[in-house]
Amino acid sequence: MQYSAKINEFLETICEQIRWKKAHNMVCEEIRNHIIDQKNAFINEGIDEETALDKAIKEMGDPVLIGTELDRTHRPKTEWKIILLTGIMILLGFTIRFIASSEPHTPLLLERSLITTLIGIVFMVTLYFTDFTIIGRYPKTIFIGITIISMVSMVLSPVVRGKHAYVQFIMILFPTVMSGIIYNMRTKGYLGIILSGAFFIIPVFIGFMIPSISVVVLIFSSFLILITMAIIKGWFNVNKLYGMLLVSIPTIVIGGIGFIKLMFYSYRRERLLNIINPLRDPLGHGYIGAKMRDMLAGAKFIGRGTLEINSYMIPEINTNYILTYLIHRLGWLSFIVVMGVIFLFIFRSFKICYKQKSILGKLVSTAVLITFTMEVVFYTISNLGFPITNYVLPFISYSGMATIVNMSLIGIMLSVFKSGYIVKDSFISKNDEMGLERDKL
DSSP: OOHHHHHHHHHHHHHHHHHOGGGGGHHHHHHHHHHHHHOOOHHTOOOOOOHHHHHHHHOOHHHHHHHHHHHHHOOOOOOHHHHHHHHHHHHHHHHHHHHTSSTTOOOOOOOHHHHHHHHHHHHHHHHTOOOHHHHHHHHHHHHHHHHHHHHHHHHHSSSSTEEEHHHHHHHTTHHHHHHHHHHHHGGTTHHHHHHHHHHHHHHHHHHHHTOOOHHHHHHHHHHHHHHHHHHTTTTSOOOOOHHHHHHHHHHHHHHHHHHHHHHOHHHHHHHHHHHHHHHGGTTTTTHHHHHHHHHHHTTOSSSOSOOOTTTSSSSSTTTTHHHHHHHHHHHHHHHHHHOOOOOHEEEHHHHHHHHHOSHHHHHHHHHHHHHHHHHHHHHHHHHHHHOOOOOOOTTTTTOHHHHHHHHHHHHHHHHHHHHGGGGGOOOHHHHHHHEEEHHHH
C-alpha cells in the first residue's frame, strides 16, 4: 500500500496543475503505467522494489513542472470553425425566411423562428458541456427514454396529411442513440450484432406507425452504415465476412419485402411514379412536382425567375420548399452559396470525425453527421423537382421542433470533438481489474 501511496501522491501533485479535470484520469493512467514499467525494469536489474519505485518516480521529474506542461496540452478543443459555420447557416436561414415572408399570403415566421432558435442554442450549449460518453454508458436507458417520448408524442400530436406531426423530428435522434447501443454491444460478438438489430427494429416500427417512409429510410440507412463500419473496423471482434452476411441477408430480405409491398399498394406505387414524373398527373398527385419544375425551368443564374408565384401555387413554399423558392427568387447563385456553406460544414465535420481515436467518439459523431447529411440530401432532392419528403433543411428552412433537435445533435457532436481524444475505450472484467490493482500496488 505504501508503494501505491507514493505513486498517488506524485499523480495528485501533477493533477493539481491541470485545470481540465476530465483529462485527469487519462494523465494518471499514462503516467502510472510508465512508472510501473520503469519500476519493473529496475527490479529486473536487481534493485529491490522500494528503491526501484523511488528511482522510477524520481526519473519522471518534478511533478509541478510536468503538470504545468500537461496543462498547456490537455485542454478542451473547441471547434470554432464548425460553430462559425453553424452561425452562418442560422443567419442564412433567417435571411431567406425574411425574403420569403415578403411574398403575398405568406405567413411571417421570423418571431417563432427566433424563439425556437434560442431554445435550440440553449440545448446545443448544454449538450456541448455535457459528457457525451453517457451515450455509451447508458444507451439502453436513453433508447427507452426516446422511445417513450416518441410514442407519447404520437398520441398527443395532431395528424397532418395522414401523419403524426412533430414525431418524425424526434425520431432523428435515434441514429445517435443507436451508436451507443452498437458501442455497448460490440463486446458480445455475433450476439451483439443480432441484439443491435433487435433494438433497431423498434424505431423502424415507430416510423411505419407515423407513417413516414423517409424516417424509416433515414434510420435504416444510418443503422446499416454504423453497423457496417463497426464490423469492418473489427470492433465486434468477429469474422468480417460472416458479420457482414449477418447484416446483409436480413437487409436484402426486408428490402425485398418492402419493394414487393410498394408494388402491390397502388397508392404508394402511383405516388412514386408521380414523384419521378409529375407530368403524369400535373393537376393531382404530381401537382407540386410539376409546379416546382416550372419554377426551376424559369429560374435565372442571378435574379428573379420568369414565373409569377404565390403561396397558393405551392403550399408551404416558405417551409418545405424554401430552396425552390430561393432559386426562383434570387437565382441559382444563391442556391450554390447556401449549399456551399452546408458542404463546408459537413466536410469539416467529417474530417474531424475521421480523426477520432475512441470508438465511442467515432460512432457518435458519425451518427450525427449521417443524420445531418441525409436530411440535407432528402430536402435538396425534394426541392429540385422530386418531392419525396417533408423533412427540413437544418438551420435554413423553418421548423421549430427540427431546429431544436438538430441543434441538440450538433451540441453532442461538438462535445465529442471537444473531449473525444481523452476517452478510453476499455471493458475490463473484474478479474482483470483485480490483477491490475495488484500490479499498481
